[in-house]
Amino acid sequence: MPTTVLVEGExxxxxxxxxxxxxGLDLAGAAVHVVAMGGATSIVHHLLVGPDxxxxxxxxxxxxxxxxxALDRAGVGAGAxxxxxxxxxxxRADLEDELIRALGPGAVLAVVEAQGELTSFRRLQHQPALRDRPLVHQLRRFLAGRSGHKITYARLLVEALPPGATPEPLARLLADL
Structure with a gap:
């Protein structure tokens, strides 16, 4: 059965x-299509799928x-x-928060350092609006701060996950596939 996986962004x-x-999941071979909706409120445009x-x-x-x-209005899983x-x-908060918690801030900093961006992160930490904020908040701000950062670091942070450390929402989604 073809499967569409709707996610908020790239x-x-x-x-x-x-x-x-x-x-080891072959999404194309399993007829799974992951769709970035361009924001959660766009879900109504993506719920027009075939009956099968x-x-x-x-x-x-x-x-x-x-x-x-939106699922209720579209009749998707009604009564479920x-x-x-x-x-x-x-x-819980967003995907980046899940990945930071799964890896731990130290491992995320190691990924940032491996990308040659630790100095940039340290500069961000010293900005008045962020200097007194917790490290996790600073990391989330860093990941969302530059165009393309969230996409680049999504791949890098997932690749850095040790076996068995997949965040629960992602693990459940993969299990459903």
């Missing part, structure tokens, strides 16, 4: 595809109520309960 798509590849197509997804916690309403019962997994 970094989410890259993370899911990278993780699937690392797990399965829809799964990944979203941020803040977007979960809107996703659930919450998002998890309908194949939609929820990241």
């Amino acid at each position: 970094s989410d798509r890259v993370a899911v595809e990278t993780l699937a590849g690392a797990a 197509e399965r829809v799964l997804g990944l979203c941020d916690e803040a977007e979960a109520p809107g996703i659930l309403r 309960g919450g998002l998890a019962e309908r194949g939609f997994q929820v990241c």
Whole structure:
């Protein structure tokens, strides 16, 4: 059965595809198409799938109520309960937060350093708006701060995950595939 996996953005798509590849899943061969919606509110445009197509997804916690309403309106998994019962997994804050917690800030800093961007991160840490913030918040800001950073680091952070350290929402999504 063809499967569409709806994710909020390109970094989410890259993370899911990278993780699937690392797990040995051939998404194309399994007729799985991962779609970056361009934001959670665009879900209504992506729920027009064929009757024999399965829809799964990944979203941020803040977007979960809107996703659930959109699924209800579209009749996707009607009566099945919450998002998890309908194949939609929820990241606590966002995907980057899940990856930072799974790896730990030290490992994320090692990935940043390997990319030659530790000096840039240290400069960001000293900005007045961030200097008193927790390291995890600073890392999330760094990952989202430059165009393309979230996409690049989604792949790098997933590749850095040790065996068994896959964040729960991603692990459940892969299990559903």
